[in-house]
Amino acid sequence: MLSAFPFLTATEFSSACQAFADRVHAYGSLQDLGWSSVRVLQQPSGSILRLSKSISPIGPPGNDDTPPVSEDGESQVDQLEEDDDEALIRRPDPGFRFEVEYDIILSPTYRVPVLYFVLRNAPREGPAGMEAVYQYLVPHQYKTELKSVGVMGGISMGYHPESGVPAYFVHPCNTADAMKDVGGGRDITPETYLLLWLGLIGNCVNLHVPRELLASNNI
Known part of the structure; x- marks a missing residue:
């Protein structure tokens, strides 16, 4: 059990990261879980849980602004674009993908995990901007909450504490209180x-835990 819930020690965080990675790899197929890589990195400052996945910019996760559909099942956007040669040029390449890398790191100040992430235009190397983050990573139901720095904190740009490269992160200012609300009164490992x-925290930026991994936990 945790020594000071809702806070974590470095040892407890490292144990949690390794247990999660072991659970993922025991499942077998990363592809079936929707991830391309899950690993624990041991750094001088402590453990980092790194998860990677790719997403398509066509029909992005969390985008519920679906164009209206006509009676024959064709969207109004498709109907308009049939007669618009330029629209065909503007359509995204079906093979184009975004790569997103998540790093979960224990904050020595807040003593809770912090989620850092970078969204890259694959196969190009440049990181995507905040607009793309909200379009392709943040589900609609979380957008207002994140922009107003609500119970989950807010998305900020900063420097990765280990690599020093620019990265987005979900600010941990409200994490302890939120964790107390969801886990209070329970024996938490x-x-x-x-x-x-x-x-x-992960759900707000498209980092979902597949239900297959929760089968043996009463979450």
Whole structure:
């Protein structure tokens, strides 16, 4: 059990990261879980849980602004574009993908995990801007909450504490209180803490824990 819930020690966080990685790899197929890589990095400052995935810019996750559909099942956008040669040029390349890399790091100040992430235009190397983050990573139901720095904190741009490169992160200012609300009164292990945290913070930027990984946990 945790020594000072809703906070974590470095040892508890490291244990949680390794337990999560072991659970993922015991499942077998990363592709079936929607991830391309899950690993624990041991750095002088502590453990980092790194998860990577690719997403398509066509029909991005969390985008519920679906164009209206006519009676024959064809969207109004498609109907308009049939007669618009320039629209065909503007359509995204179906093979074009974004790569997103998430790093979960324990904050020595807040003593809770912090989610850093970079969204890149694959196969190009340049990181995508904040507009793309909200379009392709943030589900609609979380956009207002994140922009107003609500219970989950807000998305900010900063420097990755280990690599020093620019990265986005979900500010941890409200994480402890939010974790107390969802896990208070329960016996929380480090692994369960991380799963609860991922459900709370990860979901807001398209880092979902597949239900297959929760089968043996009462989350």
